[in-house]
Amino acid sequence: MIGRANVGKTLFVINFAEYLGLDEIELVIRFPNGFSTAKRYAIDHARRELTGLGPHKTRCLQSVQLDIPHGKGRKRVQITDTAGLIDTIHQDVEVRRAIAQTLNALRQVDLLLHIIDPTGVAREGARAALGEVDYQVAQFAQLRGRYCILANKMDLPGAREGLQRLIRELPGLYIIPISALYKRGFKEVKAFVCRHS
Numbered sequence: 001m002i003g004r005a006n007v008g009k010t011l012f013v014i015n016f017a018e019y020l021g022l023d024e025i026e027l028v029i030r031f032p033n034g035f036s037t038a039k040r041y042a043i044d045h046a047r048r049e050l051t052g053l054g055p056h057k058t059r060c061l062q063s064v065q066l067d068i069p070h071g072k073g074r075k076r077v078q079i080t081d082t083a084g085l086i087d088t089i090h091q092d093v094e095v096r097r098a099i100a101q102t103l104n105a106l107r108q109v110d111l112l113l114h115i116i117d118p119t120g121v122a123r124e125g126a127r128a129a130l131g132e133v134d135y136q137v138a139q140f141a142q143l144r145g146r147y148c149i150l151a152n153k154m155d156l157p158g159a160r161e162g163l164q165r166l167i168r169e170l171p172g173l174y175i176i177p178i179s180a181l182y183k184r185g186f187k188e189v190k191a192f193v194c195r196h197s
């Protein structure tokens, strides 16, 4: 899962897990130095601790294991929340390492979900709202066919307009409108993930 800060990546992961019937998640945290650790959270607790503008800036890869009901069985997928990509070479070596770790992980994933905030697209246009690096990654991933955009925060004013602008400026992308907050569009995301995993 990629996307700029504050677009709703973490809330999406937590609420999607809840939508699939989990009442707790196990977060596997992998640091750029190779160290990894696991932490269990009740869903409510995860929402309070991990989302929003807290001090917990993600500088590592955080994965959650999900069992998605599919036909008569279940599909096991691992969904990974990333540190996000930025367009400049950051002065902080920790951040640079986290970004290198994210780029490395991107080469190995089966499916790339790119979360964006369409209200930002309404304001500044698609390319600027996606961010240059994310935009390039998106172009690359699209070639591999395992890519979709989740246009989040569709509950907010201006989101529809942003979505229209996105479709106009980047035609041909597969876009699923969602609200991570209200769990809208999750059925479509689930179907997409099942089709490609």
Ligand SMILES: Nc1nc2c(ncn2[C@@H]2O[C@H](COP(=O)(O)OP(=O)(O)O)[C@@H](O)[C@H]2O)c(=O)[nH]1
Pocket (backbone or CB within 6 Å): 003, 004, 005, 006, 007, 008, 009, 010, 011, 012, 050, 051, 052, 053, 152, 153, 154, 155, 156, 178, 179, 180, 181, 182
């Ligand atoms: N209205 C609205 N707010 C959302 C939605 N998804 C996320 N948010 C809010 O956006 C902020 C950033 O969410 P977070 O998941 O921490 O973003 P991240 O930095 O991409 O991981 C939080 O305050 C969320 O509650 C949504 O669908 N609708």
Ligand SMILES: [Mg+2]
Pocket (backbone or CB within 6 Å): 009, 010, 011, 050, 051, 058, 081
């Ligand atoms: Mg986050």
